Amino acid sequence: MKLRNTPAAVAAVALLALTATACGGGSDSGSNGDKITVGIKFDQPGLGLKTPDGKYVGFDVDVARYVAKELGYTEDKINFKQAPSAERENLIKNGDVKFIVASYSINDKRKKEVDFAGPYFLAHQDLLVRADDTSITKVEDLNSKKLCSVTGSTSAQNVRDKLAPDADLQQLGGYSECLTGLQNKRVDALTTDDSILAGYASQKEHQGKFKLAGLRMSDENYGIGLKKGDDELRGKINKALEKMVSDGTWEKLVKEHFGPSGYKYEPAPKVQG
Template sequence: MTMNPLRARRLTVAAAAAVALSFTGTAFASGGAAAHRDDGKITVGIKFDQPGIGLKTPDGTYTGFDVDVATYIAKQLGHDPKDIVWKEAKSADRESLLQRGDVDFIAASYSITPKRAEKVDFAGPYLLAHQDVLIRADDHSITKPSDLNHKKLCSVTGSTSAQNVKTKIAPDAQLQEYGGYSECLTGLENGVIDAITTDDSILAGYAAQPEFKGQFKLGGFKLSNENYGIGVQKGSELKAKINTALEKMVADGSWAAAVQKNFGPAGYKAEPAPKIGVVVQ
């Protein structure tokens, strides 16, 4: 059967458009949606519920060490603070946010691990934290890591802390994984939870909040090394640029100032600034 010339031309144009669209989609996916913004904005993933690390306050502002680090990096990349679009990056969502291109980079107490490095790239590290526990100030039953066995222990879904407890620290702990540390804290405050485990920097942030003064204490256990990195999409050129920004932040004193500002009030003593590219095992 002979095809109508006009209809054939329409089909050819439609096919060409489909091919062009497929190439556009491929390029967009490989670079990430956020990376292709043309409005001068940059999208950064942070935690919204971690005092001292990344916190969205009731008035809509953002505070914490990761926020200060991300703001410094963004400035080095050519973006003023007003150009930053903050996006919540929960522990379980970080890899997918980067892979989909929903964010340009993530600074969210993001520990560098081999498993995660298979899916995303990391700049840094920019902070060396240690896993610890937060308990009620009047609790004297937890004095060493093994005391966590048979205790109700809370961590956040997707965090490395939860896995460390079950495989290395206290295999008989009654681990409960919640969506956010604020939920764990409520449980600890109400006596439903015996201890919260995550990085000491995060726990110190909670313990230092005025409304919790005197209620909680750190166990003082250095259960692991947590090398915080800046997550970027696999193969992204941002990795090298962010590493340069981090080196400058340490050199000009901004890193030390951010540590003191966010952790100093809790008496938390941070490790010296890590060397870029060196992950402490």
């Protein structure tokens, strides 16, 4: 049937469009019918990495898959979206994602904008050094060393401002650049969360070349970020995280993604109610 361009026809088209939108699950929910969009990192080995062949791998990625499955979404119904650190709150508030699993440390500032389920992992700021380096055993040893981190990193500032003010801080564009500098002896240490450092050290091409200093310079409780006030979803995700720990999946995933680095990880933290 061909609709004529009449007021009645225009109204009918508008009604159909409105009905279709309502049936689609809403554009601000991070889900579309039987699919769900989840935010992860694309550039963090061991945690969240998009490989050259388009696959998504890492501890956070597998946590996201487990949680989504418990929410009723099979793997083929998950759409992964890149969630850079500076954009995470906006992605959640704008409804671009349903939740975010991306080395997302819970803190009071972020809790003003979004809610968190979890925590599901306890990381610490640490140092990555060359495997044969015995000169750095405590933070103070950095006072005569070249320390590398990414531009604007709070981890690097923490060391320089509070722990080792005389460290020669080198700020580069990415952790991969710092790692190359560490391997070539242009810098002496790389600092950020130990989970991120372990991810790099666990990569096949890096195994045996680096080690974590084990200094634990901060506590970073990773949580799953979601829209503020969505208590129902938060409760469901917390139950999924508790199940992941109790059925042994959490331990299995930690060993799989971080084990090759020799990383001494913390036990699974208690999920907050």
